[in-house]
Amino acid sequence: MAEDQNRTYDSQYLLRLPSGMRDRIKAAAAGNNRSMNAEIVATLEEKYPSPQKDLELSTLASWLDYVETGGPDEEFDDRLFEINDRLGKHQATKHLRLSLLVNGESEDMTANVILMRRHPEDDGR
Structure with missing residues (x-):
């Protein structure tokens, strides 16, 4: 109270x-x-929520950059989890999550971090 x-x-x-x-x-x-x-x-x-609580696109872009280049590759999952946790806490972005999109095989394989809609069956991360 x-x-x-x-x-x-x-x-x-x-x-x-x-x-x-x-x-x-x-x-x-x-x-x-x-x-x-x-x-x-x-x-x-x-x-x-008040407008200042909504996230700006530049904030999302900086978070994406943090996940892609923010440190050693072995910490990638931790960074991805951290940002998805942040996305889930904001009214404007709680329906979004970052995910890893992998294309190709062996030497031709590419991996990109993408922003996508969170599905109800997702475990929240």
């Missing part, structure tokens, strides 16, 4: 809730150890 007390609010909105929703919000708030207001605001923040 301390987070609710530390915020500055400049707007109020009277909200009519469907039957039973108030009780569900109250239970969720208690489970998260915060006020109902803080629970509602947290839920709205998750659905409607």
Whole structure:
């Protein structure tokens, strides 16, 4: 509940809730150890993040570069996991992941890091 007390609010909105929703919000708030207001605001923040929380394309490009050239090849999987974890934490990119695309065989083999849509069956990485 301390987070609710530390915020500055400049707007109020009277909200009519469907039957039973108030009780569900109250239970969720208690489970998260915060006020109902803080629970509602947290839920709205998750659905409607402020624009500065969205990632810019230049950030994604720098992350891709980090995965491709950020250190020894034996750390590649760790770097890929780290960036996919970061992508999953942002509202704007939680549906994306970096993956390795391998083409060809033996000496003709090429590998590229690509940005692709995360599928529901993915383990999140």
